[in-house]
Amino acid sequence: MDYEYSAKSNSIILRQPDFDLDETLDCGQAFRWVKTAENEYSGALLSRPLVIRCLDKADGVFELCGTTEEDFLGVWQEYFDLATDYGELKRRFSEDETLSKACAFAGGIRILKQDAWEALSSFIISQNNNIPRIKGIIGRLCEHYGGYPSIEQLADETPESLGFLRAGFRAKYLTDAVEKLRSGEVSLDRARTLPTDEARAELMKIKGVGPKVADCAMLFGLYRIDAFPKDVWVKRVMAQYYPDGLPECVRGVEGIAQQYLFHYIRSISK
DNA sequence: TTCCAGGCGTATC
């Protein structure tokens, strides 16, 4: 990894190929990044804020503002999945025609390794909903709590008390998740160590968590890159391009292929 | 007005 830390400005200069801010931060895998200027986003992991700016698109140069070297190495390096070679993955995917087009279309997508609770709760909110409204609900949640609320912070909430979110029927799913995670009936740490199928079943004990939400929570929150969330868009891709199933080249990294395909089909459908 | 959105619970067969 190629980076320099400036103690004077408390920022990191990072050289990173295969990384586009719009394609990664505004593609519907995380909902709290705000585009604050051209080539600049402001966001957070839990309550740790960050401004990230692209200084040179062609050469892949980024500035991460307001972060110590310790935070960069301990938090953001993992969050932006900097240790994974996406160039190598894209070469692997290039043997499939549709994936090849998808990677060429948005080659700067990366998987964000998010907090497990934030990913799970965000995708509970996402069901039968559109991305602008998901962002609105999560924005009201964070505004109310001064940051993304922990499971414990939500302990006393009821579907009624969460009415300010305007989350509709999803409010009762959030409180069920909080209840089952607090009681230990469901455990994210347990899910972390279980095989993918059993982890999915563990998460699906929560009301409002079906196969798709569970797969998103696993892919973005537990970094199970073999999870392949099938939403309405990916179902369209499957019906149109892969009626006989996914190609061999995505085996084991289905979740990463899913992100390229999701972005591609949404873009060409507009 | 109707349709749709990073689905799921429930009823029914």
Next chain:
DNA sequence: GATACGCATGGA
């Protein structure tokens, strides 16, 4: 196991 329908909300 598969299929049909309702669900809160808000933008197109």
